[in-house]
Amino acid sequence: MAKAKRKYVCQQCGAQSPRWQGQCDDCGGWNTLIEEAPATVFAMRHDLGSGGRAISLVGLDSDIPLPDRLPTGIAEFDRSLGGGLVAGSATLIGGDPGIGKSTLLLQTAANVARAGKRVVYVSGEEAADQVRLRARRLGLGDAPVALASATSVRDILTTLAEGQGPALVIIDSIQTMHSDVIDSAPGTVSQVRESAHELIRFAKSQGSALILVGHVTKDGSLAGPRVLEHMVDTVLAFEGERSHQYRILRAVKNRFGGTDEIGVFAMGELGLSEVPNPSALFLTHREEMVTGATVFPAMEGTRPVLVEIQALTVRIASGATPRRSIVGWDSGRLAMVLAVLEARCGISFSTCEVYLNVAGGYRLQDPAADLAVAGALVSALAEKPIASDSVLMGEIALSGEIRPVAHAGLRLREAAKLGFGRAYVPASVSDGPTGLSLKSYATLGALVDQMLGRN
Structure with missing residues (x-):
């Protein structure tokens, strides 16, 4: 030994x-x-090349039926999952404390149980009476959900194996689970890994949909070993501020669907409610035109979302270092747009502090937002507002060229549906919906010249 x-x-x-x-x-x-x-x-000491059991091999062209989906009764949750929960799948959902993870899963458990499925909700952080009181406050007290407060994985698996296999198992949270196979405290890397492995193996063998709640660290990443995200089939991130009403459920990993869908919720007295029109969350309703504000039609999977981009420039004394403060966008991309504006359009921000904000707490990663950001910056510097019924989209190249964007038709149709009358787009976009006037530009300089009245 x-x-x-x-x-x-x-x-x-x-x-x-x-x-x-x-x-x-x-x-x-x-x-x-x-x-x-x-x-x-x-x-x-032995040779691994012999003595094993031969495994069966299949071809890629084998006829395999699509997995059955278990609807959660919450359309925005189903959208993030790619159509619903898959039998035998493991889903990990993480988010800041108090963001609404337990509320969302309690509502999901009640909907699935009311549909005639067996649902087991195991809480390792709260007593059963606490969960029952929250369910009564949310109007879910009559849902036939099997509830327990436990942390021993062995006890949980023994209970789940009795009687009919559950269609849905919720573990809140995986960091509180304890396996007696490992001699360490709950929440440690080895305990989280072993507990998740045993629970996932049960879900795969019994065909139960498993949802694990995960804690997050101070920087927003999931706590525990990175291998936990590799073990599960789907990873969802619940984003938002506790002081704000709205929440965004974003798919980070999904083996049964896309990772570019989001679900939008509003937190109220009766729990989380769905927001069918998320564009209304990120737009400011104003009567007068404001300098430094533009609207960008972003894409989240198959859903267009209109968000407002706000810019502010402040003159500083010569010799001082100008500040660049960005909320909701990439700082490196802002530096690139500022460089293109100076090199290709003759506009310098070297004597100005620049503040950029994406309204509503939204985070933009779409390069098509370059044109909307540039328009907001020029508008703020020149103190010339852009018409409030306008949307801007286009990727800016280092040469100053405005490049095409993906799904331009969907973005423009959403803008027209919400009452916008004009759109500043790349030259490659030539057709738009009825009622929306298109203004095409091949270069950023052409747009800047028109905004500043140079031509």
């Missing part, structure tokens, strides 16, 4: 170290290395 080596495991990223140290070399976390009991290692 070989002697087991001592190891220290980071509780944030799962990195291992042969000795203790104050800071993790991989993630930079302080005081996150904890010693874990090593497993007994037996030295065995």
Whole structure:
């Protein structure tokens, strides 16, 4: 029998170290290395090339039926999942404390149970009476949900194996689960990994849809080992501010659907309600035109969402370093747009502080927002407003060219549906919906010249 080596495991990223140290070399976390009991290692010498069991091989062209979907009764949740929960799948949902994860899953459990399916909700953080009181407050007290408060994975699996297999199992949260196979405290990397493995294996064998709630770290990433995200089929991120009413459920990973869909919810007295028109959340309703404000038709999967981009420029004394503050957009992309405006359009922001904000807490990653950002910056600097019924979209190249955007037709139809009358688009877009006037530009300089009255 070989002697087991001592190891220290980071509780944030799962990195291992042969000795203790104050800071993790991989993630930079302080005081996150904890010693874990090593497993007994037996030295065995044998050839792995023989003695195994032959596995069956199939071709890619084999006829395989599509997996059955279990609707959650919440259309926005189903949209994020790609059409509903898949039997035998494992879904991990993470978000900040108090964002509404438990509320959303309690509403989902009640909807599925009322549809005649067996649902088991296991809470490791709250007592059963606490969950029951919250369900009564949300008007879900009559739902036939099987509720328990437990943290032992062995006890949970023994209970789930009794009687008819559940269609849906919710574990809130995976960081509170404990497996007696591992000699370490709940929440450690090894405990989270082993507990999730046992629960996922049960779900796969019984055909139950499994939802795991995960904690997040201070930077918003899921706590625990990174392998946890690889083990599950779907990873959902619940975003939003607790002080704000609206929440966004975003798919980060999905083996049964796309990762570019979002679900939008509003938190109220009776829990989370769906928001069928998310564009209304991110647009400011104003009577007068305001400098530095533009509207951009973004795409989230198959759904167009109109968001408002706000820019503010402030003159500073010569010699001072100008500040660049960005909320909801990439700082590197802002630097590129500012450089193109100076090099290709003759507009300098070197003596101005620049503040850029995407309204409503929305986060933009679409390069088609370049033109809307440039328009907001020029409008703020020149103090010339853009018509409030206008939308702008287009990717800006370093040469100053305005490049085409994907799904231009869907974006323009959404703008026309919400009452916008004109659109500033790349030259490649020549056709738009009825009632929407198109203004095409091949270069950024042409748009800037028109805004500043140079031509």
